[in-house]
Amino acid sequence: MIRSMTAFARISTQTQWGEVCWELRAVNHRYLEISPRLPEEFRVLETRLRERIAQLLKRGKLDCTLRFQTDTATVGFRLNHTLVQQLLTVSTELAVLSDNPQKLSALDLLNWAGVLEVPAPDMDSLSTPIMATLDKALQQLLAHREREGAQILRMIEQRCEAVTQEISKVRAQLPEIIKRQRERTKARLSELEQNLVQERNLDRLEQEMVFLAQKIDVAEELDRLDAHVLEVQQTLKSDKAIGRRLDFLMQELNREANTLASKSIDTRTTMASVNLKVLIEQMREQVQNIE
Incomplete structure (x- = not known):
């Protein structure tokens, strides 16, 4: 299941010593970075806190704030x-x-x-409810991440479908584009042959033909775009942290879209490459927030 790296959680519990409140704020980050803010008397729990969080989260910058309000009416x-x-x-x-x-x-x-x-709290009796409250806050945080992740998933799936449609559109237009380009090429070659035969420089004619053939051939780019989209769709089904892999796939998709634009010989192909880059950029922005 996809999880967003942005989330918030706040859970409080009443104990015999007073109120315990955990507040968790998470934003996107390349790695897992935990920033605990604990009252001095609770610093001994920091190691356990980090271990507990690392078991559930893989990426993101997490600010963990523990607030403790002593119940003076009970403690005295x-x-x-x-x-x-x-x-x-x-x-x-x-x-x-x-x-x-x-x-x-x-x-x-x-x-x-x-x-x-106010008497110092008994850490032996307080550590259990403090960590139990942390667990509840982490579950609330994960639920928030998963709800946002579900929205991101729908958006990426829609963009993947749109990318596939653009690729299919280009493939359908290729025969006509190639036909028109061949007609233009023949006219150009006829003009070149007259000059080149006079100059007896046939190498230049061959270079021109090779260059035009390369400009026409975008089948490889379209195949790679299809393969990358399929890989994105397969990655979205994984239960592991997939943010980094998706980020890499977005780079590869963008690379192929740029190559398609550079090889374009028709305004329709150029427009399709622009549409692809817009769709890929929209996905890339959302991928930056996936765990």
């Missing part, structure tokens, strides 16, 4: 006795030095940063 607060004692000591020293001494109230102490502390 803890008084920093050391800091309180230091503040009281400093307050006493200031009272001795001051002409107008004022004692610190309990409210003043509570307003001081760090006096009330």
Whole structure:
């Protein structure tokens, strides 16, 4: 199944220590690049996070953000006795030095940063729900990728069919194009023969005939275009990551379309090559976002 590399997922879970929330954002990238953003106390989970993601994703730049909000109503607060004692000591020293001494109230102490502390979360009990929530977020991300991938698949299949129709159109027109070119060539050769016989330079006549024959022959390019389109259609059925292979096939399709344009001897063939390049470019833009 085709997967897009662009997706978003957000899953949150309530634990005994507070709310755990994973937010995943993925964009296209040549390789798999994971950028975790974790609170400092959860850095120990980074290795497990990378391993879990690498099992499911093959390409894309993924930003993984973990947010943790402590439930103070359940966990409660803890008084920093050391800091309180230091503040009281400093307050006493200031009272001795001051002409107008004022004692610190309990409210003043509570307003001081760090006096009330939230107990550090227990990683042994939190790691399981954190990783389980990550798994849910990854499944949501994959579902998003697959929905976009299905849309990309339909678009590429439509363009492949259009490419095949353009190739068939050129093949159908070739006999008439070749016939008209032969008539023009005969007229040209008759004119050349008069000059060349006088100059006794028959090599030049042979070169002209070879050049014209090469210009007419586009059968090889059409066959290769057909083969590449067939390979694209077969690749789309694969269950593996196919983005890089499709990107290579788009380059080959474009190469053959350019060759067809350079060999064109008729406006209809030129227009067909232009249409092919437009269709191939449309596919190439979408392929850049396939895993």
